[in-house]
Amino acid sequence: MEFNDAAVEMRDDVGKPWRYEEDGCTVTRTCVWSAPGCHPVGCGLKVYVKDGEVVKVEGDENHPVTKGRLCVRCLAMKDFLYHPDRIIYPMKRDRANRGKDKWERCSWDEAIAIIKKNYDEVKENYGVESMVAFMGTGRQGNIGATGAHRVLGTPNGCYPLSGFSCYGPRVCITMDVIGSSYPEIDYAGGLPGSYDDPAYTIPQLIIQWGKEPIYSSPDGLFGHAIIDLMRRGTKLVNINPRITWTGSRAVMNVQLRPGTDAALAMAMLDVIIEEDLYDHEFVDLWCFGFDDLAKRVKTMPPEKAAEICEIPAEQIYKLARLYATSKPAAIAWGVSIDQSPNGSQAGQAILALMSITGNIDVPGGQVLVSVSGGDGGKQEDIDSVGWPEMKQELKEAIIGHEEYPFYTGGLKMSQADRQLDALETGKPYPIHFTWIGETNLIAPTCSAQPKRWYDALRKVDFNFATDTWMTPTIQGCCDVVLPLASSLEMETIVPTHYGGSPNYVGALNKCVKCGEAVPEWELYRILGLALNPEMWENREKDFKEFYDTAMMRAYPFDYDELQKKVVIQSEVEYRKYETGKLRPDGKPGFNTATGRVQLYSPMFEMVGEDPLPYYFEAPTTPVSTPELAKEYPFTMMTGAREIGYFHSEGRQIEKLRDLCPDPLVEINPADAEKYGIKAGDWVRIENPWGVCFEKAKITPILKPGYIQAQHGWWFPEEDAEAPHLYGVWKSNINTLIPHSRQGKLGFGAPFRTTLVKISKAQESDLAEADRIGLEGEDGKPIEHADNFFRIDNPELDPAAR
Structure with a gap:
């Protein structure tokens, strides 16, 4: 993606510098990641510091998207920073005292020495594959499996959510079907003129499908943008078994039976194709497998879907026609679809809806990120942060690879359910060492059957954790805990939508320091140099050296420039499939095997899955059981x-x-x-x-x-x-x-x-x-x-x- 510096400079001329003095305080303009816990939105904050302590947090009116608006979690950042229960020093305890409140403060050197001793013993006796790095949302950029691959040297990085039922399915399915990251709705986040920019078109319709952005700004979508667009005339449809707050303002609420989204999407496709409401030009030029898709969705007419979904058939007809005839229209696809065994097929059908109606990469539709050379998408730079030069046999040893190669290959992580099986049974090999990184997995955040996880983790030889709080998971299972910095205590970046949409990149500018807590990337560097130094060559000095040689190489600016501007917006282009901006080779089309949107997936077929969307009943419903x-x-x-x-x-x-x-x-x-x-x-x-x-x-x-x-x-x-x-x-x-x-x-x-x-x-x-x-x-x-x-x-x- 390209970035519009001129627009940022113009905004800075009339706004505030990134740091200034006011009322006896040092005010730092910054963006935020986690804590307070949202996914990558990068909301703008002004943090007031006096005598080295935060005294007030406000919204930054200079931020081009959030414009001073903050949720209660950001407004409570001072309470987060200085809460007496927060972990700000390394701690240790004897393995025999797991579950007991017998933690002792120790130095960083001692904590790292304990971790290294156990790491070396397990590596020598059982191999690095017997280790797992569990991840949660992350405190700094959701760096995913990097800790497993580059710090521990194991293939087993794991997000312990059963079926990786959050965002991962969306990303993997979309990468195969469209060749890009999950296509979020276009809310003008990268345009200097925002909703009034001449390049932008207000969407006529937004469908919130299993998503309520106003509460959590999920996946980087600034939730209040939905309200902004509705005020400008956008109609809203809410597909959800519950009528949510925004759904109460919608023109239509589709209260389908949970888990039946694939049937609804297929029926909508059937109506749009049967009534000739699809975009013939886009389908003819840019879609692969349309005839096969049309034949498949004929098996799910609205009357059949209505019976499955427990909604009126006429509502399906009305919804399909409304979506197909609203130009442009966008679908905000939420985690509730991921959290269904049939969610991959539902996602595939939703992507087909976006595509055959011509709403892919158009103003006000679903916006895609550019991946061509020199504009922020160099694949070799992105890969250098995660999956290293690991031996092929070690990559293939990743847990769940034989049964779920699409999952493990796409995410480069072990399959969550099989990871629990391995912990319990020792098959395909025992687990002797774990890193519980920013995930409170036994509290009901992600793992299914958390008591089984708890019992299994307590039997592991050595567990250490990195987090900002003492949690039930750490208290019950771990031997060492290392303290992590919050968003106000670090220098890093927050790429909106994980860099998967052309919106903006924000700087997290350090405001204060609490105790001995360190930023996540800095902690990775410390651990990496101690445990796996060959992976950290030339990265011995500080955060900026590491970051500038990895993540920042993906952008045409350095951190110093971003820090001063706080936010840098993209220069948004649309219909990039026509100009070669979606493919690394610069050719027109999509970055898929066929060069088109793959309504029929050859990759699914290759791994033994049906190449077309289909509906099956979830395994725990009144129909299946x-x-x-x-x-x-x-x-x-x-x-x-x-x-x-x-x-x-x-x-x-x-x-x-x-x-x-x-x-x-x-x-x-x-x-x-x-x-x-x-x-x-x-x-x-x-x-x-x-x-x-x-x-x-x-x-x-x-x-x-x-x-x-x-x-x-x-x-x-x-x-x-x-x-x-x-x-x-x-x-x-x-x-x-x-x-x-x-x-x-x-x-x-x-x-x-x-x-x-x-x-x-x-x-x-x-x-x-x-x-x-x-x-x-x-x-x-x-x-x-x-x-x-x-x-x-x-x-x-x-x-x-």
Whole structure:
């Protein structure tokens, strides 16, 4: 991508410098990553520092996109920085004391020496493949598997979310179908004139498909841009089993049955093709496999999809026509699609909708990032940060590679469900050493069956963690913890959408320092030099040397320039498939095997998957498991974001906790009345895999028969020691999610389609919440329910396809 320096200079002339003095304070203009926890949006902050301490945080009105608007998490940054529970020094404890609050402060040298001693022993006795680096959102650029590959030298970097059910499926599917990163909606983020820029067109329609950007600015999409565009005339459609806040302002709410998105998308394609509403020119010139797609979607007419999705067929016709005739139109595709075993096929069908209607890489549609030489997309530079020159046999040893080569090859990470299997069984080889990097995986943030993860991790020879807070995961499992800096304590960059959209790049400008916490990249350098120095040649000095020789090489400016400008916008071009800007070879077309949008995927076919979209029933629904549904009549959804928190983070912060003090489960009024549940009552939620407790929120925003249970809950104010672990088991909704229910590519999990039953909790239940979270009513463990549970109808099992 190219960058519009002139526009930035013009803005700086009328705005503020990156650092200045005001009212006795040093004010630093900066952007933010995590904490406070959003994905790469790069919201603009002004941080006021007096006598070396932050006294105030405000929104930066000079930021070209966020324009001074901030969420409550950013506004609570001072509370985050100086909270007494924050980790700001290295700590250690004896392995025998896992679960006990017996941490001792130690020096960086001592902590690194402990890690190195264990690393060397495991490497010599078992090989580097016996190590795993687990990752979460990250504190600095979500550097993914780099810690595994370049620091530990192992192929096993792992995001321990069952089926990698967040963003990873979108990226991998899109890279195959379009040859680019996930195509976010075009909200003029890279244009100097914003929505009024002459190059931009306000979208006539935005479909929020399983996404509510206003709460969390997911995947780098600044959520308030949806409101900005609606004020300028954009119509909104909300496809979601729940009517969300923005959905209440939509022209249409499609409350489909969870997990049926692929059927809906296929039916929309069928209407658009049958009624000749597609863009013939784009299809003829730039699409591969259109006739095959047309034939496939004929098998899913709206009447059939309506029965599957439990919505009126006429609504499908109306939605398909509205989308096809609105020019331009955009689809914001959310994590709820990723969190379905059928999500890959749904994503493939959604990409086909974007493509055949001509909404790919047009103003106001789905915008793509340029990848041609010299403009920020040099593949060799990007690869140099992650997957190193590792021996082929080691790359092939990555856990899950044989069964899920598309997953492991695309993400260069081990398959999450198979990683748990390896921890438990020692197959294909035992795991002896783990790095738990910024992931609170046993609190219900990502892992399905978290008690199984907890038990397995406690048996590993050595576990160390890097984070900003003491979490139940660290308290229960780890031997050393290293402190990480927050967004206000580092110098780095935040590339919007991970650099996958031509919007802007922001600078995180250091404002203060707390204790001995270090930025994530600096920590990688420290660990890398100690454990795997051959991978860190010529990177011994400081952050800037490392960053300038890796990530910053992907941009036509250096960090010093970005720091002074704070934000540099892209120079956005559209229809780059016509000019060769989407392919490294500079030829027109898309960066795919066929040079076109692959509506029919040769790669899927190569790895044994159907090359065309198809629908299959999720493995835990009333349709696929009718006998189970008799005892567990509710379909449970989980994973929706809350305004005050980012997954499990923030519950120590008083201002944020006041917004949402208790774990909530949404229940339709009719269901609440039937089960004698009133607002604020504790509710027992259970199924064959687990039990948890949340407080009732009675609301009509979802249909009878469905509940939405909050995730991420633990209670930092409660007893830290095992087995309590800050009350992590009481409201641990992920204990109810079965392990290993992914699709054939290895993606997806039933986080939105799991069957449960509910009842008003009794005092005796709550008094024994820890025990119930770990054991069944008869005292026997229930965490291995997967061993006896089978799909009632084998034809509905994706593994049987």
